[in-house]
Amino acid sequence: MPMSEPAPRRRPGFSLVELLVALAIAAVxxxxxxPGYQFMVLKSTRAAARATxxxxxxxxxxxxxxxxxxxxxxxxxxxxxPYHVDSRGEAVEPGAASYHISxxxxxxxxxxxxxxxxxxxxxDSQCLAFSxxxxxxxxxxxxxxxxxxxxx
Numbered sequence: 613m614p615m616s617e618p619a620p621r622r623r624p625g626f627s628l629v630e631l632l633v634a635l636a637i638a639a640v641x642x643x644x645x646x647p648g649y650q651f652m653v654l655k656s657t658r659a660a661a662r663a664t665x666x667x668x669x670x671x672x673x674x675x676x677x678x679x680x681x682x683x684x685x686x687x688x689x690x691x692x693x694p695y696h697v698d699s700r701g702e703a704v705e706p707g708a709a710s711y712h713i714s715x716x717x718x719x720x721x722x723x724x725x726x727x728x729x730x731x732x733x734x735x736d737s738q739c740l741a742f743s744x745x746x747x748x749x750x751x752x753x754x755x756x757x758x759x760x761x762x763x764x
Contacts (some may be wrong), residue, residue, distance in 0.1 A: 653699070654736045658763060661711040661727040665744045668725040669714060672746065680720035682746070684713060687712035687735035696730070706730065711742075722746060 626634075671689040676682050687693045696709030706712075710733040716724040724745035729736055740754035742763065752760040 617727060630635075654733070654738075656734070657699040657710045657733055658739055658742070660697060661713075661729075661742055664697050664701045664711070664713055665725050665727050667741055668715070669744050669746065672722060672725070684717060684720065684722060685716070686713070695725075697734075716743060716745075724749075732750055 617641050629670045659732055667690070668686070668689065671676055672682055675689055685693060686695050692703055694706070695713040696704055696706050697707055697711050698704045698712060699710050699749070709730050711727040712730050714726050714728070716726050727742040729740055736754070738755045739752050739762075741752065743751045750760055752763040754763075756762045
């Protein structure tokens, strides 16, 4: 009886076809998830800018209570001048900032606060600059300017 040769063993690991299929699936998932992720990052950065504006206006009101007038610069409110914040609303250097925060002055008098997008956040065409007046009126520039509630 002739001896039959043992069947060739399959080597452990992945074949090239299996690897290409896995890469194709990963690429499709990346292209589907990336725009949603980027949108959520823009949205969370907007929220940080809005919270910072509310903080500035709150500081202004406290300054008014204490001094019977509004501050005309951010230094009077205990904030750095210029004031740049990142996606978490923390003060940072201009190169790492998402928004530049400033006071809005009309004829030298305080009328509100503005958050202007800088760096990567400037590409957010839906909700560009946020503003909050001293009387609480919320506004936004950009594509949603006609309906600021969409951004606020």
